[in-house]
Amino acid sequence: MSPRRPRPRSRAQRALAVLAAPALVVALSGASAVFPHVIDLPVDFAPEGVAVVDHTFYAGSLVDGDIYRGDLRDRSVEKFVDVEQRQAGGLKADVRHGLLFVAGGFNGTAYVYDLATGDDVAQFSLGTPGASLVNDVVVTRDAAWFTETFAPRLYRVPIHEDGSLGAPVTLDVTGPATGPAGFGLNGIDATPDGRTLIVNHTERGALYTVDPTSGESAQIVLTSGSLAPGTPDGILLAGHDLWVVENFANRVSRVSLSPDWTSGAVTQVVTDPAFQVPTTIAKSGNRYAVVNGKFDLGFPKPIGPGAPPGTPFELVQFVP
Numbered sequence: 001m002s003p004r005r006p007r008p009r010s011r012a013q014r015a016l017a018v019l020a021a022p023a024l025v026v027a028l029s030g031a032s033a034v035f036p037h038v039i040d041l042p043v044d045f046a047p048e049g050v051a052v053v054d055h056t057f058y059a060g061s062l063v064d065g066d067i068y069r070g071d072l073r074d075r076s077v078e079k080f081v082d083v084e085q086r087q088a089g090g091l092k093a094d095v096r097h098g099l100l101f102v103a104g105g106f107n108g109t110a111y112v113y114d115l116a117t118g119d120d121v122a123q124f125s126l127g128t129p130g131a132s133l134v135n136d137v138v139v140t141r142d143a144a145w146f147t148e149t150f151a152p153r154l155y156r157v158p159i160h161e162d163g164s165l166g167a168p169v170t171l172d173v174t175g176p177a178t179g180p181a182g183f184g185l186n187g188i189d190a191t192p193d194g195r196t197l198i199v200n201h202t203e204r205g206a207l208y209t210v211d212p213t214s215g216e217s218a219q220i221v222l223t224s225g226s227l228a229p230g231t232p233d234g235i236l237l238a239g240h241d242l243w244v245v246e247n248f249a250n251r252v253s254r255v256s257l258s259p260d261w262t263s264g265a266v267t268q269v270v271t272d273p274a275f276q277v278p279t280t281i282a283k284s285g286n287r288y289a290v291v292n293g294k295f296d297l298g299f300p301k302p303i304g305p306g307a308p309p310g311t312p313f314e315l316v317q318f319v320p
Contacts, residue, residue, distance in 0.1 A: 027271045035287060038274050039075045039315040041068060046300050047291040047313055049091035049103065052282035059291055059315060060088025060102055062300040067118065072284055072317060081118040086111065090136030090234060090280055097163035101137045101144045106302055108132035110146055110157060112165065124168045126155040136187050136234060140194035147185040147199060152178040154210065177201060177208040177217035187235035196261055198237060200244060205229035209261050218262065225266025227253060234280030243281055245290060250275040252290065254320065274316045289317050
């Protein structure tokens with residue numbers, strides 16, 4: 001999530017020509033004849049995070065922390081986690097251990113649920129409530145990593161081989177990903193071997209790698225194209241393509257990264273009339289799904305009043 005409206009701007013790197021190529025802008029108006037383009041979520045739900053396992057999606061609410069589960073193929077949606085006085089930011093499923101990790105937003109917490117039943121498994125205090133924004137999460141083989149947006153730090157929750165969870169540890173981020181106080185680290189993903197984390201910085205519209213051992217960061221240099229400052233939200237790494245949701249720009253940009261993750265180019269920009277401030281992204285086969293946060297109608301508490309009562313919310317699917 002990011003609370004600021006900016007002025008929108010305008011496969012792997014296998015050759016310098018690819019990195020120098022202009023972005024392909026693709027405007028979409030539907031998903032396919034088989035999968036629904038738009039899936040309705042509950043009215044007043046205010047989603048921020050989405051996770052997908054096969055054709056099953058999980059979407060979480062910033063209003064109360066509820067999580068709904070649905071099917072990408074038939075529009076069915078059901079309440080999966082029923083809670084109160086929580087928030088659900090970014091979500092990530094750990095299929096190996098049957099866990100669902102949820103960033104707890106302004107509560108400064110992380111929640112872990114049973115992926116099959118929705119039962120509580122664990123809750124961790126990571127930041128200071130009211131002064132923290134635990135925004136997004138990625139799961140590697142041995143840990144869940146959460147971003148802290150109001151300070152240059154990440155939180156690590158160890159995941160043991162048997163699926164048990166260790167005590168959280170704070171990793172201070174150093175180098176260029178740090179900066180003045182404000183809306184900073186937001187989306188997060190990791191390379192397949194878990195040796196490199198990738199984050200974005202919302203206010204700067206920039207991408208960085210982070211060493212998960214030292215916390216040292218390095219900027220990913222974009223040789224072609226750009227991300228609009230103030231808009232980068234959730235990210236998803238698919239091979240060497242990093243998909244970046246640019247919320248208030250109402251688009252999803254594909255950044256094709258170099259083999260060493262140090263540079264990249266914006267090679268595709270996806271827009272869709274159904275996008276209304278999308279926030280995070282997940283993948284099922286060749287399909288992608290985003291949820292509409294609709295922050296243009298009002299930011300969620302505690303930074304705003306939220307969208308007006310009766311506001312509908314949606315998940316939108318697209319094939320690039």
